[in-house]
Amino acid sequence: MPAFVYPLVAVTFWGLNFVLLKMLVGVLPPHAMNTFRTLVAAGGFLLLARGSGPTRIPRRDALWILLFGFVGNGLFQWFLMEGVLRTPASIAAVANATNPAWLALVAYLWLGERLSLPGYLGILLAGVGVALLGLGGGGGEVGVGVGLLVLASLAWAVYSVSARTVGNRYPLLAWVSLGYVGGMIPYWLFNLPGLLRLDYPAVPPWAWLGIAASGLLANLAAYLAWMRGVQLLGAAKAGVWQNLAPVLGALGGYLFLGERLPPLALLGGVLVLAGVALTQRARSRDRRDS
Numbered sequence: 001m002p003a004f005v006y007p008l009v010a011v012t013f014w015g016l017n018f019v020l021l022k023m024l025v026g027v028l029p030p031h032a033m034n035t036f037r038t039l040v041a042a043g044g045f046l047l048l049a050r051g052s053g054p055t056r057i058p059r060r061d062a063l064w065i066l067l068f069g070f071v072g073n074g075l076f077q078w079f080l081m082e083g084v085l086r087t088p089a090s091i092a093a094v095a096n097a098t099n100p101a102w103l104a105l106v107a108y109l110w111l112g113e114r115l116s117l118p119g120y121l122g123i124l125l126a127g128v129g130v131a132l133l134g135l136g137g138g139g140g141e142v143g144v145g146v147g148l149l150v151l152a153s154l155a156w157a158v159y160s161v162s163a164r165t166v167g168n169r170y171p172l173l174a175w176v177s178l179g180y181v182g183g184m185i186p187y188w189l190f191n192l193p194g195l196l197r198l199d200y201p202a203v204p205p206w207a208w209l210g211i212a213a214s215g216l217l218a219n220l221a222a223y224l225a226w227m228r229g230v231q232l233l234g235a236a237k238a239g240v241w242q243n244l245a246p247v248l249g250a251l252g253g254y255l256f257l258g259e260r261l262p263p264l265a266l267l268g269g270v271l272v273l274a275g276v277a278l279t280q281r282a283r284s285r286d287r288r289d290s
Contacts, residue, residue, distance in 0.1 A: 006229030007241035010222040015093055015248030017218035019256050020210055021081075022089040027207050030081045032198050035191045038077060038184055040215030045177040048224075055174035064166045065175050069183025072159020077187055079152035086145025088259045091133055093249020094269040095149040100242060101126035101279045102150070103157040110161050119282030125275030129268045136264025176223075242280075243273055 024033050057065065084092050101123045107113040115123075130150055134143035159179070166175070229241070246269065253259035261269060 003229065003232035004241070006225045006232065008244070010226035010229060011241050011245040012248060013217045013222035013225075015245035016252045017214055017222075018084065018089040018093040018096070018249045019252035020214050020218075021084050022092070022253070022257060024207055024210050024214070025081075025085055027204060029194055029198065030085050031078070031191045032194045033207075033211060034077055034081045035188055035195060036211045037215040038073075038219065039188070040212055041219035042181045042184060044216060044220040045173070045180050049173045049177035052171065052173045055171055057170060057174065057178065061166050061169065062178065064162075065179045066182040068159050068162035068166070069179025069181075070186060071155050071183070072162070073180050073183035074185075074187040076152050076155040076159070077184070079148045079155060083145045083147075083149035083152060086141045087149065088142075088253055089257055090250035090253035090259045090261055091142065091146065091265060091269075092149055093253070094246040094272055095130060095133055095146045096153060096249075097242065097246040097276060098126045098130055098150065098272055099153040099156055100276050102153050103160055104279050104282075106154070106157040106161050110158075115279075116282050119279050122275040122278030122280075122282060125271050125278065127275075129271030129273075129275055132268030132271060133265050134268075136262045136266070136268055243277060246273065 080096075083095070087095070104113075104115060104119060105123055108115060130146060134146040163175075169175075250259075250261060250269070
Protein backbone atom coordinates (compact mmCIF):
# COMPACT_ATOMS: atom_id res chain seq x y z
CA MET A 1 0.00 0.00 0.00
CA PRO A 2 1.42 3.47 -0.90
CA ALA A 3 2.61 5.40 2.16
CA PHE A 4 0.43 8.46 1.44
CA VAL A 5 -2.72 6.34 1.90
CA TYR A 6 -2.23 6.29 5.68
CA PRO A 7 -2.35 10.06 6.33
CA LEU A 8 -5.05 10.39 3.66
CA VAL A 9 -7.25 7.89 5.52
CA ALA A 10 -6.58 9.62 8.84
CA VAL A 11 -7.45 13.15 7.72
CA THR A 12 -10.53 11.89 5.84
CA PHE A 13 -11.90 10.33 9.02
CA TRP A 14 -11.04 13.42 11.07
CA GLY A 15 -12.53 15.90 8.62
CA LEU A 16 -15.82 14.05 8.09
CA ASN A 17 -16.08 13.26 11.80
CA PHE A 18 -17.22 16.84 12.46
CA VAL A 19 -20.18 16.30 10.15
CA LEU A 20 -21.09 13.08 11.96
CA LEU A 21 -20.73 14.72 15.39
CA LYS A 22 -22.99 17.57 14.30
CA MET A 23 -25.61 15.06 13.20
CA LEU A 24 -25.32 13.11 16.46
CA VAL A 25 -25.69 16.14 18.75
CA GLY A 26 -29.00 16.77 17.00
CA VAL A 27 -30.50 13.60 18.50
CA LEU A 28 -28.43 13.06 21.67
CA PRO A 29 -27.10 15.24 24.50
CA PRO A 30 -23.57 16.06 23.33
CA HIS A 31 -21.60 14.81 26.31
CA ALA A 32 -23.68 11.66 26.72
CA MET A 33 -23.07 10.85 23.06
CA ASN A 34 -19.38 11.65 23.42
CA THR A 35 -19.07 9.46 26.50
CA PHE A 36 -20.29 6.44 24.54
CA ARG A 37 -18.05 7.38 21.60
CA THR A 38 -14.91 7.67 23.72
CA LEU A 39 -15.71 4.48 25.64
CA VAL A 40 -15.74 2.62 22.32
CA ALA A 41 -12.33 4.07 21.47
CA ALA A 42 -10.99 3.28 24.96
CA GLY A 43 -12.02 -0.36 24.56
CA GLY A 44 -10.16 -0.52 21.27
CA PHE A 45 -7.00 0.99 22.76
CA LEU A 46 -7.07 -1.42 25.70
CA LEU A 47 -7.45 -4.44 23.43
CA LEU A 48 -4.55 -3.30 21.26
CA ALA A 49 -2.36 -2.54 24.28
CA ARG A 50 -3.11 -5.92 25.81
CA GLY A 51 -2.16 -7.64 22.55
CA SER A 52 1.18 -5.82 22.46
CA GLY A 53 2.25 -7.26 25.82
CA PRO A 54 2.71 -5.77 29.31
CA THR A 55 4.80 -2.66 29.93
CA ARG A 56 5.98 -1.58 33.37
CA ILE A 57 5.63 2.17 33.93
CA PRO A 58 7.00 3.58 37.23
CA ARG A 59 4.50 5.40 39.44
CA ARG A 60 5.99 8.87 38.87
CA ASP A 61 5.85 8.58 35.10
CA ALA A 62 2.39 7.00 35.27
CA LEU A 63 1.10 10.02 37.21
CA TRP A 64 2.55 12.40 34.61
CA ILE A 65 0.99 10.36 31.80
CA LEU A 66 -2.37 10.46 33.58
CA LEU A 67 -2.10 14.23 34.08
CA PHE A 68 -1.23 14.85 30.44
CA GLY A 69 -3.94 12.38 29.45
CA PHE A 70 -6.51 14.36 31.41
CA VAL A 71 -5.48 17.57 29.62
CA GLY A 72 -5.16 16.07 26.14
CA ASN A 73 -8.15 13.75 26.33
CA GLY A 74 -10.55 14.69 29.14
CA LEU A 75 -10.35 18.48 28.81
CA PHE A 76 -9.90 18.21 25.05
CA GLN A 77 -13.14 16.24 24.66
CA TRP A 78 -15.10 18.65 26.85
CA PHE A 79 -13.90 21.71 24.92
CA LEU A 80 -14.42 19.88 21.61
CA MET A 81 -18.05 18.97 22.27
CA GLU A 82 -18.95 22.39 23.66
CA GLY A 83 -17.40 23.92 20.54
CA VAL A 84 -19.12 21.53 18.11
CA LEU A 85 -22.46 22.23 19.82
CA ARG A 86 -22.13 25.96 19.08
CA THR A 87 -20.63 25.98 15.59
CA PRO A 88 -21.45 24.62 12.12
CA ALA A 89 -19.46 21.51 11.20
CA SER A 90 -17.55 23.38 8.49
CA ILE A 91 -16.37 26.12 10.87
CA ALA A 92 -15.55 23.54 13.58
CA ALA A 93 -13.37 21.57 11.15
CA VAL A 94 -11.44 24.68 10.10
CA ALA A 95 -11.00 25.91 13.70
CA ASN A 96 -9.68 22.49 14.71
CA ALA A 97 -7.14 22.65 11.87
CA THR A 98 -5.20 25.33 13.76
CA ASN A 99 -3.66 22.62 15.96
CA PRO A 100 -0.23 22.61 14.23
CA ALA A 101 0.15 26.35 14.89
CA TRP A 102 -0.65 25.98 18.60
CA LEU A 103 1.61 22.92 18.74
CA ALA A 104 4.49 25.06 17.49
CA LEU A 105 3.65 27.71 20.09
CA VAL A 106 3.50 25.20 22.97
CA ALA A 107 6.77 23.59 21.81
CA TYR A 108 8.39 27.04 21.87
CA LEU A 109 7.09 27.87 25.37
CA TRP A 110 7.71 24.42 26.86
CA LEU A 111 10.66 22.90 25.01
CA GLY A 112 12.33 26.10 23.85
CA GLU A 113 11.98 25.15 20.17
CA ARG A 114 12.62 28.39 18.32
CA LEU A 115 11.02 29.28 15.02
CA SER A 116 12.19 31.50 12.22
CA LEU A 117 10.17 34.61 11.41
CA PRO A 118 7.86 32.81 8.92
CA GLY A 119 6.84 30.39 11.68
CA TYR A 120 5.75 33.20 14.01
CA LEU A 121 3.96 34.87 11.10
CA GLY A 122 2.10 31.62 10.47
CA ILE A 123 0.91 31.46 14.09
CA LEU A 124 -0.24 35.09 13.83
CA LEU A 125 -2.11 34.40 10.58
CA ALA A 126 -3.82 31.38 12.12
CA GLY A 127 -4.90 33.50 15.10
CA VAL A 128 -6.32 36.23 12.85
CA GLY A 129 -8.08 33.56 10.79
CA VAL A 130 -9.70 32.09 13.91
CA ALA A 131 -10.96 35.56 14.90
CA LEU A 132 -12.49 36.03 11.45
CA LEU A 133 -14.07 32.58 11.65
CA GLY A 134 -15.87 33.57 14.83
CA LEU A 135 -16.95 36.97 13.51
CA GLY A 136 -17.86 35.69 10.05
CA GLY A 137 -19.87 32.83 11.50
CA GLY A 138 -22.16 35.32 13.22
CA GLY A 139 -20.24 36.12 16.40
CA GLY A 140 -22.03 35.47 19.68
CA GLU A 141 -22.55 31.74 20.22
CA VAL A 142 -20.48 30.76 17.18
CA GLY A 143 -17.62 32.96 18.38
CA VAL A 144 -17.72 31.26 21.78
CA GLY A 145 -17.71 27.89 20.02
CA VAL A 146 -14.66 28.80 17.95
CA GLY A 147 -12.88 29.93 21.14
CA LEU A 148 -13.67 26.60 22.81
CA LEU A 149 -12.35 24.71 19.80
CA VAL A 150 -9.11 26.68 20.03
CA LEU A 151 -8.85 25.67 23.69
CA ALA A 152 -9.37 22.07 22.59
CA SER A 153 -6.51 22.43 20.11
CA LEU A 154 -4.28 23.92 22.82
CA ALA A 155 -5.07 21.00 25.13
CA TRP A 156 -4.18 18.58 22.36
CA ALA A 157 -0.97 20.49 21.65
CA VAL A 158 0.10 20.12 25.30
CA TYR A 159 -0.61 16.39 25.12
CA SER A 160 1.29 16.07 21.84
CA VAL A 161 4.36 17.81 23.27
CA SER A 162 4.24 15.48 26.28
CA ALA A 163 5.00 12.65 23.86
CA ARG A 164 8.49 14.09 23.53
CA THR A 165 9.07 14.05 27.30
CA VAL A 166 7.60 11.23 29.37
CA GLY A 167 5.90 9.55 26.40
CA ASN A 168 9.06 8.73 24.46
CA ARG A 169 10.29 6.40 27.22
CA TYR A 170 7.66 3.74 26.56
CA PRO A 171 5.98 1.89 23.66
CA LEU A 172 3.37 4.02 21.91
CA LEU A 173 0.33 1.88 22.71
CA ALA A 174 1.33 1.54 26.38
CA TRP A 175 1.45 5.22 27.29
CA VAL A 176 -1.31 6.29 24.87
CA SER A 177 -3.71 3.70 26.31
CA LEU A 178 -2.91 4.70 29.88
CA GLY A 179 -3.23 8.39 29.08
CA TYR A 180 -6.45 7.96 27.11
CA VAL A 181 -8.33 5.68 29.49
CA GLY A 182 -7.00 7.24 32.71
CA GLY A 183 -7.38 10.78 31.41
CA MET A 184 -10.97 10.19 30.34
CA ILE A 185 -12.19 8.75 33.67
CA PRO A 186 -13.00 12.20 35.22
CA TYR A 187 -14.92 13.12 32.05
CA TRP A 188 -16.90 9.90 32.12
CA LEU A 189 -17.74 10.26 35.83
CA PHE A 190 -18.80 13.89 35.30
CA ASN A 191 -21.25 12.77 32.60
CA LEU A 192 -22.58 9.73 34.49
CA PRO A 193 -25.75 11.52 35.77
CA GLY A 194 -26.64 12.46 32.18
CA LEU A 195 -26.24 8.84 31.08
CA LEU A 196 -28.61 7.70 33.83
CA ARG A 197 -31.27 10.23 32.73
CA LEU A 198 -30.98 9.42 29.02
CA ASP A 199 -34.13 8.15 27.28
CA TYR A 200 -32.49 5.17 25.60
CA PRO A 201 -35.56 3.86 23.68
CA ALA A 202 -35.86 7.26 21.97
CA VAL A 203 -32.35 7.09 20.50
CA PRO A 204 -32.57 6.10 16.80
CA PRO A 205 -30.57 3.02 15.76
CA TRP A 206 -28.48 5.00 13.25
CA ALA A 207 -27.16 7.13 16.13
CA TRP A 208 -25.64 4.07 17.84
CA LEU A 209 -24.00 3.10 14.55
CA GLY A 210 -22.70 6.66 14.19
CA ILE A 211 -21.27 6.60 17.71
CA ALA A 212 -19.48 3.31 17.02
CA ALA A 213 -18.17 4.57 13.68
CA SER A 214 -16.89 7.82 15.19
CA GLY A 215 -15.21 6.05 18.10
CA LEU A 216 -13.55 3.34 16.03
CA LEU A 217 -12.73 5.32 12.89
CA ALA A 218 -12.02 8.91 14.00
CA ASN A 219 -10.55 8.12 17.43
CA LEU A 220 -8.84 4.77 16.93
CA ALA A 221 -8.22 3.90 13.27
CA ALA A 222 -7.36 7.45 12.22
CA TYR A 223 -4.86 7.83 15.04
CA LEU A 224 -3.09 4.58 14.21
CA ALA A 225 -3.13 5.33 10.47
CA TRP A 226 -1.66 8.76 11.16
CA MET A 227 1.15 7.37 13.28
CA ARG A 228 1.93 4.80 10.57
CA GLY A 229 1.99 7.56 7.97
CA VAL A 230 4.41 9.58 10.09
CA GLN A 231 6.65 6.50 10.39
CA LEU A 232 6.74 5.99 6.61
CA LEU A 233 6.75 9.58 5.34
CA GLY A 234 8.16 11.58 8.24
CA ALA A 235 6.35 14.25 10.23
CA ALA A 236 6.90 17.05 7.70
CA LYS A 237 5.51 15.21 4.66
CA ALA A 238 2.67 13.62 6.60
CA GLY A 239 1.81 17.01 8.15
CA VAL A 240 1.01 18.44 4.72
CA TRP A 241 -2.01 16.14 4.56
CA GLN A 242 -3.50 17.76 7.69
CA ASN A 243 -4.54 20.72 5.55
CA LEU A 244 -7.00 18.44 3.78
CA ALA A 245 -9.07 17.74 6.93
CA PRO A 246 -10.80 21.16 7.15
CA VAL A 247 -11.48 21.12 3.41
CA LEU A 248 -13.23 17.76 3.76
CA GLY A 249 -15.08 18.99 6.84
CA ALA A 250 -16.35 22.07 5.02
CA LEU A 251 -17.28 20.01 1.95
CA GLY A 252 -19.09 17.46 4.09
CA GLY A 253 -20.95 20.23 5.92
CA TYR A 254 -22.08 21.63 2.58
CA LEU A 255 -23.13 18.28 1.08
CA PHE A 256 -24.76 16.63 4.09
CA LEU A 257 -25.89 19.56 6.26
CA GLY A 258 -26.42 22.31 3.70
CA GLU A 259 -23.90 24.61 5.42
CA ARG A 260 -22.33 27.53 3.59
CA LEU A 261 -19.42 29.56 4.90
CA PRO A 262 -20.10 33.32 4.88
CA PRO A 263 -17.47 35.37 3.01
CA LEU A 264 -15.77 36.63 6.18
CA ALA A 265 -15.61 33.12 7.64
CA LEU A 266 -14.30 31.83 4.31
CA LEU A 267 -11.54 34.45 4.43
CA GLY A 268 -10.77 33.33 7.99
CA GLY A 269 -10.52 29.74 6.81
CA VAL A 270 -8.08 30.70 4.06
CA LEU A 271 -5.92 32.57 6.60
CA VAL A 272 -6.01 29.59 8.98
CA LEU A 273 -4.84 27.20 6.27
CA ALA A 274 -2.17 29.64 5.08
CA GLY A 275 -0.93 30.22 8.64
CA VAL A 276 -0.81 26.51 9.46
CA ALA A 277 1.01 25.71 6.20
CA LEU A 278 3.52 28.50 6.85
CA THR A 279 4.15 27.31 10.41
CA GLN A 280 4.58 23.69 9.34
CA ARG A 281 6.99 24.65 6.59
CA ALA A 282 9.02 26.85 8.95
CA ARG A 283 9.23 24.09 11.61
CA SER A 284 10.35 21.56 9.01
CA ARG A 285 13.03 23.87 7.62
CA ASP A 286 14.24 24.94 11.07
CA ARG A 287 14.62 21.33 12.22
CA ARG A 288 16.47 20.42 9.02
CA ASP A 289 18.83 23.38 9.42
CA SER A 290 19.52 22.54 13.07
